[in-house]
Amino acid sequence: MITAIIVDDERINIDNLQALLVRHCEDIEVVATAISADEAKEQILELEPDVVFLDIDMPGKNGFDLLRSIEDPSFDVVFVTAYDDYGIMAVKFSALDYLLKPINIAELKITVSRIAQSVIAKRHNLRLNNLLKLLDRTLPDxxxxxxxxxxxxxxxxxxxxxxxxxxxxxxxxxxxxxxxxxxxxxxxxxxxxxxxxxxxxxxxxxxxxxxxxxxxxxxxxxxxxxxxxxxxxxxxxxxxxxxxxxxxxx
Missing domain, CATH: 2.40.50.1020 (LytTr DNA-binding domain)
Incomplete structure (x- = not known):
């Protein structure tokens, strides 16, 4: 099961995305939601989700500010926004996933499929790292x-x-x-x-x-x-x- 946090300053958008994930993407479990960058940071550090669905345009601190505030983030990010502006261009150049509002179900399924592949790869890497540490005896008991x-x-x-x-x-x-x-x-x-x-x-x-x-x-x-x-x-x-x-x- 892939764990996710949804971050959006509008509760209706959170509820809508959560409903779509429940209905169409059974491999994702939404473990928390947040309506601000500060609240989201607390949830992310505590729950360590596999992916964060992140609204870019939020009052106060936006989605990019949230990412800058987290040292060495290990989770995948899917940006969710109503605006195809400079921020999305930066996301596209960085080869990160994004969804435009209103969310298209087919695009959501494709994005979730990419996330699943990424999460599986990371978990395989963790297992390999664990093997190497055990072989090298670099970890105390x-x-x-x-x-x-x-x-x-x-x-x-x-x-x-x-x-x-x-x-x-x-x-x-x-x-x-x-x-x-x-x-x-x-x-x-x-x-x-x-x-x-x-x-x-x-x-x-x-x-x-x-x-x-x-x-x-x-x-x-x-x-x-x-x-x-x-x-x-x-x-x-x-x-x-x-x-x-x-x-x-x-």
Whole structure:
């Protein structure tokens, strides 16, 4: 899913574009809207969208002012304007996407297709960069990331943010510290091998936990590990209970 922010000083224009995206471009999710450059900057820095649909002509700070205020922007930009003036000429020379108001649906679909290709390329580059850093051992353990490929996209997740992993047949669900869950079509044993050097413990045939997020052991049944995220309880197999206590120094 491609994440987007719409920036326009007129709410009716925001609502119109958002409705067109919902109706005709299912791969884009509008995560925020803004009616000024200052509000947009806050949203962009917080949410880190893949693309910003940006009105050029806004009172106070215009769209170009917004871009100048953000250091090293990594998102794609689609300029949206009612005027085919000098600003759009600069956009054309820079080979950036733009849409003229009123928005033509066919042009919108073409633009979104270009955005999707750009986002995929960037994500592939991120994955390659992650590979090179791992090979060069340039990242300390606490900054290592793991790629989690789902059906629609690949997520690069900091290892330290993984609370636990749970398996069902050949699928593994990752539970992150922010409450996000990712279902990955790979068996748990593959991630056991990858993550054990980073303090992960296979406490059960179907469960792998990050010992940094374990708060205690419950002595009910064969035992449970209590995680610091929401007090989740993860079962311990009888065969592993003694070794788990040793690993956790409990």
């Amino acid at each position: 606490e900054q290592q990331k793991i790629a989690l490929p789902s059906l629609k996209e690949t997520y690069l997740v900091p290892v330290r943010d993984i609370v636990r992993c749970s398996s069902s047949n050949n699928y593994t669900t990752f539970f992150l510290i922010n409450g996000t869950e990712h279902l990955i079509s790979k068996p748990l044993y593959e991630y056991d091998e990858l993550l054990s050097p980073y303090g992960f413990i296979r406490c059960h045939q179907s469960h792998l936990v990050n010992k940094a997020h374990v708060t205690s052991i419950l002595n009910e049944d064969s035992g449970y590990l209590v995680m610091d995220y929401g007090g989740q309880k993860v079962p311990i197999s009888k065969q592993k209970k003694s070794s788990i206590k040793t690993l956790l120094k409990l």
